[in-house]
Amino acid sequence: MKFRLFAGAVGASLLLQPYLALAEDSDTSNDTVTLETVKVNDQTQGRRSDDTEAYTPKSAVSAPTGLSLSRRETPQSVSVVTETQMDDFQMNGVSDVLASTPGVVVDRVETDRIYYNARGFEITNFQFDGLGQPLPYEIVTGDVDTAQFERVEIVRGSNGLMTGIGNPSATVNYVRKRPTADTNGSLSVTYGSWNAARVEGDLSGALNKSGTVRGRMVSAYDNKDSYLDRYEKERGLFYGVLEADLTDNTLLTLGYSHQNDNADSPLWGSLPLFYSDGTPTDYDVETSTSADWAYWDNDTTMAFAELQQRFDNGWEAKGVFTYRKMEGESELFYVYGVPNKDETGLFAYPSYYDDEVTERSYDLFARGPFEVGGRVHEMIVGVNYAKGRVMEQSLYGQGIGTPLTPDQAFGGSYPKPPFDASENGSKWDGRYRSGYLATRLSLAEPLTVIAGGRYVDVLSEGEGYGTSKDASASELVPYAGVVYDLTDVHSVYASYTEIFNPQTEEDASGQRLDPVTGETREVGFKSEWNQGRLYTQLTAFWTDQENLADAIPNTAPDTEYTGKDFESSGYEAEISGELLPGWQLSGGYTFLDIEKDRQGNEQRTYTPREIIRLTTSYRPSGLEKLKVGARVSWQDSIYRGTAPAKRTQEAYTLVDLMAGYDWTKQFSTTLNVNNVSDEKYLNSLYVGQAFYGAPRSASIRFDYKF
Template identity: 50%
Template sequence: MALRRNPLSLGILAALSATAAAPTLASNESGAVVLQTLEVSGEGIKAETEHSESYSAPIATSATRLALTPRETPQAVTTVTRALLDDYSLNTLNDALELTPGVSVERVETDRTYYTARGFNITNFQVDGLGIPAIYDNLYGDIDTAIYDRIEVLRGANGLLSGTGNPSATVNLIRKRPTEEFQASADLSAGSWDRYRLQGDVAGPLNEAGTVRGRLVVSGSNENSYLDRYEKERNVFYGVIEADLGDNTLLTLGHTEQRDYADSPLWGALPLTYADGSPTNYDVSTSTAADWAYWDNVTRDTFVELQQQLGGNWSAIARLTHLESDSDSELFYQYGSPDKDTGLGLYAYPSAYEFESEQLIADVYATGPFRLGGREHELVVGTQWYRSEVSDLSYYGQGIGTALGPLEDFDGNYPKPAFDAGTAGSDWEDEQTSLYGAARFSLTDRLALITGLRVTHLDSEGVSYGVSQDTSYDNELTPYAGAVYDLTDSVSVYASYTEIFDPQSEIDSNRKRLDPVQGSNIEAGVKADLFNGGAYAALAVFRAEQDNVAEAAGTISGTVDTYYRGVDGVVSNGFELDLAGEVLPGLQALAGYSYVDIENADGSRAKTETPRHLLKLSSTYRLPALPQMRVGASYRWQDAIRNATAEQDSYGVLGLMADYAFTPNLSATLNLNNVTDEKYLNSLKYNQSYYGASRNAMLKLSWKY
C-alpha cells in the first residue's frame, strides 16, 4: 500500500522533525529522575494509587506517553484505582471493566470475553503502556488484577501508541512496582458457591543500601459457580526486581505467570429462542457444558526495562517483553432451536481445541523537555517492533449432530467421544515495525497543542484453516492532533483528531481475513478539577467515521464459526460524562454516563447488540461518627439491546459494600453483589448467551504492614 499523504500528516511530521532536531534543550540543575508511571519530571507527582483511598489518579500516560494529568489529556480517560479494585473485590479484569464508565463486558462464554466501548470491540490491551492488538478481539480466561496498581482506560482511537486506531478504547494495565520501604499485605476471601481466595504481596529493599528492590505477588483462588457443574482454579505469580546501576540508570526485570483451570466451562451458551421464534427462559444456573469438558489457559509474561537519565531532564527507556499464551480444551457445544413444548431440537458438537501464541515486543523511546520560541515544551520519540506467532488446531469429536434431550433435563452426562473425526487449524505470523513521536507545545500559558504521528509497516503470512493470510501494509500513517485550552486554573476545553487504521482478525466466508478498517475519529469536550483537585469531571462529545467495519453475516457451512463482511459508511456519534475522586468530604466516587448512536450508510441503526445508554457508579463513604467504617454502593445500568433473533430489556445491577478497620493493620470488607437478584443475559453478541450471576456475597479479611 502506498504512503498516504495529507496536510495534517505532513504538518505533524514536519513539527516533530523540527522539535527532534532543536539544538537547545532545557537544562534543569535538579536532575529530577523521570521514571515512567512512577514520577513526573520536575514535579514529583507520584502516579501509583495503591496507598490512596482515592478513586481518581493524578496522571495518565496511555494517550501519548507524556505524563499528563487527565485534564491535560485531549481524550476521555478513566482510571480504575487500586482503592476501587480492593473495595469491591474486583479480582479480575472482567469485574473491573464492568464498573468502568463507557465499557461493556461481553461475556459470551465463561472463559472467553469480548469488550466494547463506544459501540466497537476493544482490541488494544497493554501492560505498562506496551502491547499489541488482541489476536481474536477477545481474551481467554480471566486476567487477575492482583499484580496491578491501576487500570487506565483511554476511550477513542489510540493509533499513536498501539499501532492501530480503533475508536473504542485502549485498556492499559499498570503493574505494581518495588517500593523503597518494606511493606507486606495478605487477603483471605470467602464467598457464595464455595469461592475462596488467598493473596499475598510483599515489597521492599533487597540490600542494605536500598539500591536493589523487589516485589512478589502471589494469588490463588478456587471456586464453584452459580452455573451447574462449572468450577475454576486460578493461580498467579508475579516477581519483579529493580536495581540502580548508577545514579542515572535503572534496570528492571520481571515475570508474571497465570494459570486458569476450568471444569465444565461453557463453549457457546444457551439458545435464545425456541423454534417458533419466541424467547427461551431457562433457570439462571442452566449450562450446556458436559461433565468431562475443561478449558485450561496459561499465560507467561517476561519483561526487562532499562531507564537512563540523559541530562537536561531527558530520559531514554528501552523495553523488551516476551509473552506466551497456551490454551488447551475439550468442549461441548449445543446448537439448534428447541421446540417450545417438547424441548427437542438441540444437537451435539464436541470438539477439542489447542491454541498457542508467542509475542515478542520491543520498544525504545526518549522523552524530555525542549525550548522553542522562548517557551518550554515536551517531546517523546520512539520506535516499536513486534512479532506475533499464532497456531491453533481443532480436533472434531465423533457424534457431531447427535440429537439431545431437553436442556432443562441435561445434567452434563454425555459420553465423551474420541476427537478424531477431523482436524483443521491456523498457523500465521504478524510482524510490525513502527516509528512514533508526540510533542506537547506550550503555545501560551493557557494553550497547549499536542501533535503526534505513527508510521507503521505490517506484514502477515501463514494460513488459517487452509486459506492464506498473507497481507502487507507499508508506511501507514496514523496522525494525532489535540489542543487543550485552560479557561481557568481548574477548567479546560479540548479537541482531538486521529485517523483510524485497524487490521482485523475477523474472517469472511472463505476464512480470509478482512481488510483493515479505515476512517477518522474526532473528539471535543470540557474537563475540570473539582474540590481543590480532589475530584475530576469531564464531558466528551465524539464522532467516528469508518469503512470496512466487520459485521456478522452468517455461519461457515458445516461449522459453528461465524463469518463476517465489511460494511462501509459506519458513523458513530455520542457523548460521555465522567466524575472521579472525592466529591464530598469522605465520599469517593467513580461515575459515568455514555450515549452512542451508530448508523450504517443508509441511516439504519448499526450495532444494535450494544447499548446506546450506559450508566456506571461506584462509591464509598467514611462515616464521620465511626471513622473506622466505610460503606458504599455500586450500580450499573444499560438500556435495551437486540440482535437478529433476541432482545434483552434494560436492566440494572446493584452492589453494596461495607469495610471496617479493627486496627490500622487489620480490616474486613463485605461485598453484596446483584442485591436485587436481577435476571439478565450477559451479552447478545451472538445468537446464544447465558445469564449473569444471581445474588451473592464475598467477605474479605485484609492485613497490611
C-alpha cells in the same frame, strides 16, 4: 498445581521478609538511612507505596501520546480504576474492572471467552505500563487477575499514536505494581457464595541496606464453584519484579508473571435464544449446555526487561523487551440448533482444541523537554518491533450433528466421544514494525497543541484452517489535539485521529478482511476541583469507520465476517475523586448513536445506547473505622434479530453493596453483596446465544497489612 504455585510464592515471600527487614535495620548502630526519591515524569525510583483511599490517580496517566500528561492535559476521554476501588468491591478480574468503568460494556458470551466494547465497538487495544501489545490476535480467553496491577486506565477513542492501531473504541492500559522503597506487605483471605475461596499475598521493599535494589512479589489463588450447573474454575497467579539502580540515573527493571486458569464444564456457546416457533426461551439462571467431561485450561506467561536512562537536561531514554506466551487446551461441547418447546431439535458439536500464541516485542523511545521561543515544550520519539506466531490444532469429535435429548443438551450427560473424526488447524506468523513522534507545544500560557504520527507496517504469513494468511499493509496514522486552559480549574480540548486497524477476522471464503480505516473526532470540557482531588469531564465524539468486521448470522462456531461501514457519535459525562471529606465517587453516563445502514436497518442492536456506571464509598465522620459503599450499573434495552424471532433484554440495573471495618491499623474486614435485588438478565446478545448473569451473592474478605 496452582495451589503449589501460590504456596511456593508465599513461602518465597516469607523467606525474603528477613532480608527486607535487614535492608531497613541491618546496621547495629542507631544511624538512620534515608532514601532519596527522584522524580522522573511523575514516577520515582523506589517510590513509596500509595496507601490513600483516593478514586483518582496521583501520577500521570497513559495518555495516547506517550507524553507525561495528567487527565486534564490529555485531549481525550480518560477513566482510571484505582487499586482502592478494586479492593472495595473485590474486582479480582479485569472483566469486573471494565464492567465498572464508564462507557465500557463487558459482553460475556461464554464463561471463559469475553468481549469488551466501548462507544459501540470491540476493544482490541491493550497496553502494559503504557506500551501496546501490537499484534491483534484478539484471543481473549479466561480473565486477567488484577492482583498484579495498581490501577487500570481506559483511554476512550482512537489511540493510533501509541498503539499504531487506531481502533476508535478504547485502549485499556494495565499499570503493574512496582517495588517500593519501604518494606510493606499484605495478606487477604476471601470466602463467598458457591464455595468461592481466594488467598492473595503482596510483599515489597528494599533488598539491600542502601535501597538500590528493590523487589516485589504478588501471588493469588482462586478456587470456586458457580451458580451455573457443573461449572468450576481455579486460577493461580504469580508476579515478581525487581528494580536495580545501576547508577544514580540508570534504572534496570526485570519482571515475570504467570497465570493459569483451569475451568471444568465451561460453556462453549451458550443457551438458545428462541424456540422453533419464534417465541423467546426462558431458562433457569443456572442452566448450562456444557458436558460434564468438558474443560478449558489457559496459561499466560509474560516477562519483561526495562532499561531507563535519565539525563541532566531532563530527557530520558528507555528500552523495553516484552515476551508473552499464551497456551490453551480444551475439550468443549457446543450445542447448536433451534429447540422445540419439548427441548428437542438441538445437535451435538464436540471438539478438542490446542493453541499456542507467542509474541516478542521491542520498544525504544526517548522523551523530554526542549525550549523554543522562550517556552518549554516536550517531545517523544520511538520505534517498535514485534513478531509473533499462532499455532492452532482442532480435532473434531465423532458424532457431530447427533440429535440431543434434553438431558444431553442441558444436563451434561452427553458421552465423551473420540476426537478423531477430522483435523484442522493453523500456523502463521505476524510481524509488526513502526516509528512514531509526538510533541506537545506550549504556544501560550493557556494554550497547548499536541501533534504526532506513527508509521505502521504489518505483515502476516502462513496458513489458517486451509486458507492463506499472507497479507501486508502499511499506513501513516496522524494524531492532533489542542488544550486551552480557561482557568486554573477548567480546560477545553479537541482531538483528531485517523483509524488504521488490521483485522484477523475472515470472510466466507476464509480470507482475512482488509484493515479498518476512517477517522475519529472528539471535543470536551475538563475540570479539576479542590486542588485536583475531584475530576470531571464532558465529552462529545464522532467516528467514521470503513470495512469493520461484522459477524454473519448463523455461522457459529466458526464465525464468518463481512466488512461494513459505520458512523457513530455520542457524548459522555464523568466524575471521580473526593466529593466531600471521606466520600469517594467515580462514575459516568454515556449516550451512543449508531447510524442505520443503507437499507434503513438499525445496526449493532446488541450494544446498549445508554450506560450509567457509579462506584462510591464513604467513611462517616466520627466513625472513621467504618466504610460503606455501593456500585450501580445500568444499561438500556438491547435486542437481537427481527420479528417474529426477536430477542430483547430490557433495561436493567445491578446494585452491589459493601461494608468494611478497620479493627486495627493492620487488620480489616470487608463484606460484599452483589446483585442485591437478584436481577435476572442475559449477560449479552453479542452472538446468537446467551446465558444469564450471576444472581445475588455475598463474600467476606479479611485483610492484614504490615
